[in-house]
Amino acid sequence: MKALWALARLRIFDVLRSTSASLAFLGLPVIILLVLTLVFAKGHPFEERSLTLVGSAPALERAAERVSGRAGLRVERASALGEARNQLHARGTTGLLYVGDGGELTLELGSKEELWGRGLIGLLPQARLLPIELGSMGYVQFLFPGLLCSSVMFAGMFGMGYAMARYRRNQFLKKLATLPVSRGTFVLAQIIGRGSLALGQIVLLLAAGWLVVGLRPSFPGMAAATLVGTLGLFVFSGIGFVLAALIETEAVVADVISGLTLPFTLFSGVFFPLDALPAWLCSACRWLPSTLMLDAVRATLLYDTSLLTLGAKLGGLLLWGACVFGLSVKLFRWHQ
Amino acid sequence: MAAPVVVDRVARRYGSVEALSDVSFRIERGGITGLLGPNGAGKTSLFDLLAGLAQPSSGAISLFGEPLFGRPYPRRRVGVVLQREFIPDQITVREYAQLFAAVHGVAGGAPRIVAQARLEQREKVGVEQLSGGEAQRLFVAASLVHAPELLLLDEPSAGLDPQSKRELGDILLRVAEATSVLIATHDISEAERLCDSCLFLVGGRLRASGATSELLATAGARDLEEAFFHYCGARVNAQGDAT
Numbered sequence: 001m002k003a004l005w006a007l008a009r010l011r012i013f014d015v016l017r018s019t020s021a022s023l024a025f026l027g028l029p030v031i032i033l034l035v036l037t038l039v040f041a042k043g044h045p046f047e048e049r050s051l052t053l054v055g056s057a058p059a060l061e062r063a064a065e066r067v068s069g070r071a072g073l074r075v076e077r078a079s080a081l082g083e084a085r086n087q088l089h090a091r092g093t094t095g096l097l098y099v100g101d102g103g104e105l106t107l108e109l110g111s112k113e114e115l116w117g118r119g120l121i122g123l124l125p126q127a128r129l130l131p132i133e134l135g136s137m138g139y140v141q142f143l144f145p146g147l148l149c150s151s152v153m154f155a156g157m158f159g160m161g162y163a164m165a166r167y168r169r170n171q172f173l174k175k176l177a178t179l180p181v182s183r184g185t186f187v188l189a190q191i192i193g194r195g196s197l198a199l200g201q202i203v204l205l206l207a208a209g210w211l212v213v214g215l216r217p218s219f220p221g222m223a224a225a226t227l228v229g230t231l232g233l234f235v236f237s238g239i240g241f242v243l244a245a246l247i248e249t250e251a252v253v254a255d256v257i258s259g260l261t262l263p264f265t266l267f268s269g270v271f272f273p274l275d276a277l278p279a280w281l282c283s284a285c286r287w288l289p290s291t292l293m294l295d296a297v298r299a300t301l302l303y304d305t306s307l308l309t310l311g312a313k314l315g316g317l318l319l320w321g322a323c324v325f326g327l328s329v330k331l332f333r334w335h336q
Numbered sequence: 337m338a339a340p341v342v343v344d345r346v347a348r349r350y351g352s353v354e355a356l357s358d359v360s361f362r363i364e365r366g367g368i369t370g371l372l373g374p375n376g377a378g379k380t381s382l383f384d385l386l387a388g389l390a391q392p393s394s395g396a397i398s399l400f401g402e403p404l405f406g407r408p409y410p411r412r413r414v415g416v417v418l419q420r421e422f423i424p425d426q427i428t429v430r431e432y433a434q435l436f437a438a439v440h441g442v443a444g445g446a447p448r449i450v451a452q453a454r455l456e457q458r459e460k461v462g463v464e465q466l467s468g469g470e471a472q473r474l475f476v477a478a479s480l481v482h483a484p485e486l487l488l489l490d491e492p493s494a495g496l497d498p499q500s501k502r503e504l505g506d507i508l509l510r511v512a513e514a515t516s517v518l519i520a521t522h523d524i525s526e527a528e529r530l531c532d533s534c535l536f537l538v539g540g541r542l543r544a545s546g547a548t549s550e551l552l553a554t555a556g557a558r559d560l561e562e563a564f565f566h567y568c569g570a571r572v573n574a575q576g577d578a579t
Contacts, residue, residue, distance in 0.1 A: 171422045178387055178416035179439050180482075 024255045032262060038281055039266050045276030049116060050074040054084045054098035059105050059126075063097055066123050073120075074275050086303040091138040092273060095120070097127070110134040137213045144209050145225070145298040146270030151201050152229050153264060153290055156236025157243065157257045159194035164244035164332075165253045173334045183334065191237050198233055202226065217301045224300035224307040231317045232293035238324030239289070245331035264290045269298075289320040338401025339364055340486045340516040341386065346395030348381050348540075355381040356540045359395070363533075365485075368512045370531035370548075371520040372564060378540040379520040380419065383490045386518065387416045399486065412440070415479035419490040419520075421471070423464050429474060430459040436478035445481040452477035452507070469500025476507060480515075487517045493526050505530050528560040536567045543567045 015021045042048070051073060053060050068075050076093060078084035087093050088108065095109035095117060105127040109117045114131045121129055167173050176186055206222065209215035217225070240257070247253045265271075267281070268290035274282050285291050296313045299305035307314070341363035348356040356378045363369050373379050384390040385397060388409035397404040400413060424432065429450060437445030450459055453473040455466075463471065472492060479487065489508075493501045501523075508517055508530055521527055527534060527548075534551055536543040544551055544567045548560065557563035 167422075171418060171420050172424070174389065175416075175418060175422040177389055178411070178414075178418070179436075180411035180441070181439050 019252070021255075024259070028259060031259065035263050035266055039277065041278050041281075042276065045272035048072050048074055048276055049094040049113075050076055050273065050275065051095050051097055051120070052076045052078050052084050052087065052093040054078050054081050054096055057099045059099055060097065063105060063124050063127070067120065070123075076275065083299075083303045083305055089134055089138055090141045090298075090302045091134075092142055092298070092302070097124075100128070104128050106130050108132060110138075135214065140213045141209075141215055141302060142298075143271065144205075144213060144215060145301050146265070146268070146294055148202060148205055148225075148229065148301075149232065149268070149290065149294045149297055150261070150265060150270065151205065152198055152232045152293065153236050154257075154261065155194050155198040155201070156233045156238075157240040157260070158254070159197075159240065160190060160237040161240030161243040161247075161253045161257060162250050163190060163194075164241060165247060165250035168244070168334070169250065177334055187241070191234065194237065195230065195233050198229070199226070202229060218304055221300050221302075221304050225297045227307070228293060228296040228300060228310075228314070228317075231314065231321070232289065232297075235289045235293070235317055235321045235324060238321055238328055241328035241332060242324050245328050245333070264288065267291070268294050270294065287316060289317060292316045292320070337365065338398075340400055341518070342398045342401075343382075343386075344396045344398075346382075346385065346392045346397060348378075348385060348390065349393045354540055356385075356392070359537070359540075359542045361535055361542060361545045363486075363516055363518060365516055366512060366514070367532035368508060368517040368519060368530045370527035370534045371518060371537060372522065372524065372527055372534055372560075373537035374522060374568065376539075377522075377537045379522075379537055380490060381540070382537065383419075383488060383518075383520045387414070387488050412482055413485045415482070415484035415487045415515075417472075417475050417479050417487075417489040417492055419494065421475045423471065425464060426462065428460050428462055429453075429455050429466070432463050432474065433478065433481075437481055440482040442481050449474070449477045449481050452480065467500070468496050469503060472496060472500065472504055473507065476504065476511075480511060483515075485515060487511060487515050488520075489517070490520045491522075492519060493521065493523055501526060524561045524564055534560070536564065538568045 015025055049072060051067060053064055053075060064075060067073060078087065081096075081098055084093070084096050084098075085108075088096055088110070094113055095107055097105065097107050100106040105124065107117055107120060107124065107127045108130040109132070111131040111133055114129070117129050117131065121127055164173070176183075206215070206217075243253050243256055247256060267277075267285040268274075268288055269285075274285055274291065277285065292313045296310045296317075299310060300307060339362045343359055343361050346356055346359045347354065359382065371379050371382065381390070385392055388404065388411075391405055399410055402410070427435070430446065433446040433449035436449060437443075442448075450456055453470070453476070455470060455474060458466065458470065463474065466474065476489070476492065492508075493504055496504065505526065508519070511517060519527070519530065531548055533545070533547045535545045536551075544554075551567075552558075552560065552563050555563040555566035557566055
């Protein structure tokens with residue numbers, strides 16, 4: 001009996017005497033609950049529908065006045081019909097309202113939303129309803145850029161954070177300090193190494209997306225998304241570097257990265273458009289590096305948006321990169 | 337020609353702990369110098385200073401006649417083997433050799449590393465699968481690929497069996513014909529076999545230094561172990577720890 005208690009106590013101490021293990025075991029479920037409470041404070045995002053107004057014709061402005069503020073309806077704006085249509089096909093929005101070639105107000109939506117559309121037409125009697133077939137994989141296509149960005153996020157944070165903590169513990173960084181190679185060269189080599197792997201992962205994902213999900217991004221869209229992904233990898237590598245600077249052991253770094261992944265995923269619009277979040281939270285989340293990356297990847301890959309119109313998001317990512325790398329250079333200790 | 341190493345009144349403190357105090361010595365060109373002392377004597381602290389991994393709290397160190405701090409460390413003239421060398425996962429002996437040849441910018445250096453470590457038959461074996469002696473030979477060979485003028489080794493034979501120790505010693509004796517070698521060790525028998533000169537460090541202070549033969553004569557000792565206890569005796573307990 002004594003042996004049984006002694007062994008059980010050993011197992012309990014194993015968790016409780018490790019800060020990371022006890023935080024992960026006791027704290028993580030509470031953190032997850034808090035995150036989910038924030039995310040779903042307004043109900044499930046799919047309880048709400050969104051209407052995208054395309055263009056700025058006076059008829060549209062009048063329509064906007066009629067539908068704005070209705071419970072369960074979010075009004076968004078788009079400038080180009082092509083992009084907005086791509087958004088509709090990827091389930092980024094429920095319906096489009098635009099002035100058609102014949103000058104009539106048109107409400108275009110998926111055939112499954114026809115009933116909802118008929119209700120909306122009641123508010124917009126001059127509008128014409130245009131139900132279309134959207135295909136069954138639209139939501140999967142919406143998720144696709146999120147999956148891709150999660151890979152980049154994980155590759156950056158884990159690839160740099162965990163590796164640097166491990167290299168510090170196994171003396172590689174100390175050894176490096178005795179060799180004629182600069183730290184900058186080493187860090188760049190890490191990013192290139194991990195980036196190559198991430199690129200391989202992205203190519204595989206794109207191929208799977210093409211074959212299984214029916215994703216058909218344009219070549220410029222893929223190139224632009226790859227460029228944004230590379231920038232994202234740089235930013236998340238920097239975040240990993242900061243974590244390795246603040247945390248001694250690789251096990252704790254891994255736990256913290258796991259803990260960060262959930263909020264980054266939920267608060268970045270991987271599963272649903274961010275507009276579905278409470279307004280204050282949505283504004284704050286817009287500037288997360290994961291959101292900036294995902295918005296830009298989704299826009300280029302799914303909606304065929306030009307990279308030139310995404311300057312603010314790319315600038316934001318660059319700023320994040322500069323900040324986190326600046327901080328890590330200041331904080332990181334290369335060897336004990 | 338300037339001495340490879342000159343250490344002048346060096347101190348190193350970690351908070352309130354003084355790891356090194358008023359240490360001065362010089363190492364001349366060629367030969368093997370043993371840095372001897374019990375556990376906790378400050379050998380690794382001094383080693384780290386010489387390897388450019390830390391800075392002294394006071395005093396000065398010069399390598400090849402140039403002050404060590406305030407300018408880039410002469411990495412291309414120095415080879416370093418750490419006490420716990422980095423053992424990479426998933427790479428073979430050949431890849432390890434290629435890595436170090438590339439880092440040192442030595443074309444065709446990889447086969448030289450493998451040959452010097454006498455691991456030609458084990459080129460495709462993972463580094464983590466090597467025996468302690470084989471691995472240590474590889475580490476030493478990799479640190480010599482750029483033909484350094486000074487080789488620093490921290491406890492190179494720790495954990496090795498007698499045969500591996502002897503093989504490693506033979507390599508170092510050959511290297512020392514053209515290179516100044518400093519070995520930090522508490523293995524007295526190894527030092528006796530290899531070292532032309534010795535530094536006795538205890539409690540962060542240098543107790544004695546000079547040619548091994550002179551140190552023996554001054555202490556009236558028959559061997560280096562007797563000399564070691566003569567210079568360090570009361571300050572070392574039965575476990576070899578500094579007191």
